[in-house]
Amino acid sequence: MNFRALIFALFFVSTAVFATAANEAAMATDPVAEKRLQALSEEFRCLVCQNQTIADSNAELAQDLRREVRAMIKDGKSDKEIVDFMVTRYGDFVLYRPPVKGITLLLWGGPLALLLFGLFALQRYLRQRARRIEAETPLSDAEASRAESLLKDVDLK
């Protein structure tokens, strides 16, 4: 099982490495810039595939955008300038980590709200359960001895 997973992982890693190596050979000469490109590309969503970053995607647009980012790195632009370049063109949607503002509040706060709701529901349930157990009247002596004899019967069988 583990072995199979490893093979799969190696397969995917190798294809990814080949894919980038073929396309981005141009920048390999500058490892620092390459690293920045990689880091930045992972922050941007590819608008064609929508669930891949422009680092992962091989869509035409992702290639073009990597080219743009590379050119901006070469020009000595800061990360913020590069992010602004993308956002003015494609909107916050292009960011995998959109900024916290009115329209993204549900996105950022949603999980926390759900967690709080879950904790509240759990607490309520546990309280009800405790109350129910308390409310149950214990068995009378006659009932207890009857239960005991029934259990004994079961044990013998």
Place this chain on the structure above:
Amino acid sequence: MNRYFWILGGFAALVVLLAVGLGLNPRDVPSPLVGKPAPAFNLTVLATPDKTLGPKDMQGKVWLLNVWASWCVSCRQEHPVLVEFSKKRADVPLIGLNYKEVRGDGEFDMSKMPAAEEKKMAFKRAAQWLSQHGDPYSLTVMDLDGRVGIDYGVYGVPETYLIDKAGVIRMKHTGPITPDVLDKKILPLVAELNK
């Protein structure tokens, strides 16, 4: 009874949420460019390669910028609508922005194609396509490498922008234009902007 009510209610809420979510079009990404000045460009005109055109030349007019390419399948779908529109509403300039005519096709190995050859091929293919399917455009400009497309946030052709007299983008439509979109979305806004 009470407990089932909560479980069923939660389930129903989830179903409604997912139903609404699935009904939305994930391609419909709101453009941050709406309300902003149309990004400047200066691109070669298809019919007259010695001339260029940019948004500045269109100032004072309410006009449409339609992004297309001969390899774009959805463009074929919207094309008759545009041809019809250009006949009926010659008063609304429709400028074509040909987007990555050759390198967007995916048929060619661009690393082996010299720029001059790409240019020649792009102009030929675009002109051929328009003569074959009809030319609704007042003019078409050629964005060979897609650089202008990036400035306009193009991520899937066809896309259409409505630009007002001051050169501000007032609307963007992603995907093919249908008669419905034209009549209900584009033309009312054109009329309003022309007032």
